[in-house]
Amino acid sequence: MKTIGSRHNPLFKRIRDAIRDHGSELVLEGPKQIRDALAAGWTPIATITRGASDDFPDAIAFEAKAFDALADTRTSQGVLAIFTRPQFDASVLFARRDSIIVALDGVQDPGNVGTIVRLAAAFDAAGVALLPGCADPFGRKALRASAGAALNVAFANVTARELLDSALPLYAADGNGEAIDPPTREAILIFGNEGSGVSDELRTHATPIAIATSGRVESLNVAASAAILLSRGFATRH
Amino acid sequence: MKTIGSRHNPLFKRIRDAIRDHGSELVLEGPKQIRDALAAGWTPIATITRGASDDFPDAIAFEAKAFDALADTRTSQGVLAIFTRPQFDASVLFARRDSIIVALDGVQDPGNVGTIVRLAAAFDAAGVALLPGCADPFGRKALRASAGAALNVAFANVTARELLDSALPLYAADGNGEAIDPPTREAILIFGNEGSGVSDELRTHATPIAIATSGRVESLNVAASAAILLSRGFATRH
Structure with a gap:
């Protein structure tokens, strides 16, 4: 499986924008937050990991440097997920x-x-x-x-x-x-x-x-x- | 009046230690905190300012560089005071x-x-x-x-x-x-x-x-x- 390393990758840019813009998509960091979101019925648009991860086999692997450009390594513990922001009327x-x-x-x-x-x-x-x-x-x-x-x-x-x-x-x-x-x-x-x-x-x-x-x-x-x-x-x- | 610029000055070292050690002396920053302390009956061991200050004419003036080595300029707004820590039995x-x-x-x-x-x-x-x-x-x-x-x-x-x-x-x-x-x-x-x-x-x-x-x-x-x-x-x- 291919590991994403480019900052021009569309998913890289989409995650970066979601973190920066506080718009219609949001990013959760770390296994606990992501598992809690799944348990609450949320469906991720994509889950990405810092290199390949056995804990998240379906995730998209990013090279460490690209991953670290998006997230605080300590908070994320090597995993991020992007979601549509839940919005009620x-x-x-x-x-x-x-x-x-x-x-x-x-x-x-x-x-x-x-x-x-x-x-x-x-x-x-x-x-x-x-x-x-x-x-x-x-x-x-x-x-x-x-x-x-x-x-x-x-x-x-x-x-x-x-x-x-x-x-x-x-x-x-x-x-x-x-x-x-x-x-x-x-x-x-x-x-x-x-x-x-x-x-x-x-x-x-x-x-x-x-x-x-x-x-x-x-x-x-x-x-x-x-x-x-x-x-x-x-x-x-x- | 002389302006203190040396980091070997005893008062410089005493203030630095008080901030770092959280011991028997403490440092308040900024005119509001210091005036509130005076109003509460506290007596400063010394008040120091970043350069000479008309607002605190009795203070000891520190050169900007020495002052900034002790305090966050924005929080302190150019004035610090060192006090004996109030301790009740x-x-x-x-x-x-x-x-x-x-x-x-x-x-x-x-x-x-x-x-x-x-x-x-x-x-x-x-x-x-x-x-x-x-x-x-x-x-x-x-x-x-x-x-x-x-x-x-x-x-x-x-x-x-x-x-x-x-x-x-x-x-x-x-x-x-x-x-x-x-x-x-x-x-x-x-x-x-x-x-x-x-x-x-x-x-x-x-x-x-x-x-x-x-x-x-x-x-x-x-x-x-x-x-x-x-x-x-x-x-x-x-």
Whole structure:
């Protein structure tokens, strides 16, 4: 079997673009992530290995140098797979009425996005709606922070307008709000940008929810706020 | 006034060692951190600036090259200060009976340590007890994650033996426990290592507390667990 070594190879370029562009295709790295994706019913467009691999006999072998140009060797442990990015229509998320939808509005830090995705799975959110300006939940850092939970969560790219038109009540994590109980179902709970919070367009239509603190800090980290509000909503629901 | 340019200068070496060794002295970077420390009553051993600075007229000026060898220019914004590390005796923490003590047992990731320090301040813990193997809460990454809250928290380095001898009841965040209410006062709540959890020596003497989840994830991140349990204890107390 032929080993691919050229950076002009179409598959090489397709994988490189998927990693770089965060577009309609995404790349998972390492045997655990790939096996978890297969177990979740995903079908790879292609699996590639660093040289031939007995563990992935059907994979396409790349020369080490070409493989290493695509992936971090330690993270990938010699195997990558490219997939079509799973994308739900926002209406699919909105249709699930036994839980809440988590919306992220310009959450830029991949670690925060990954942590909130993990929390959305842990506390059984209907899905995660991504407004513009968020880090890619399938980027390398976000996937690491999500500990694989991204494979187990429904995502939809949405606009503020779509959330406003959903007819679901909007809530926003907002330190200026009252410390009311978070929603438990049939609602959208929005977490905003690390610095500027939820954008004005949504904020003016959302009920702000604060978290009671001692006042010894100015604010909570957005992922910590998500942990507190999502766990509280889940506990009330169950 | 003379500007220091030599790496053999005793103050240069002292600052370099403090950054590297995480010992009895620590270095804060940037005008905000330093002003917050002054506001919290800390007294610097020395403040140094990158060249002369009108903002810190009493500081010792270092040549740019020597300054840059010590600090990240962007983080420091041209000013550093070295302080004696504030250290409380464990007994001081144990004596405060209107809240709980947060104990960290081998929490290695500086981002997790910083986030938990911020939560300890937010939810008014009596202090943070550091068992061996934790990241330094005054390291650069941890300080960034704590958003300055480290200046506002009492720390003590402790051994497992000291916790066991404190006569305070021990609780441990532990996915294998029951989802019971977290302690609200006169107790020690232990968070363990990211991979292996709380060490056996403490685990066998602690009441395990789990957090109810959907089962769609294997575990929660330690900082997310801290957010949930500390906020819940605080809410019950107030």
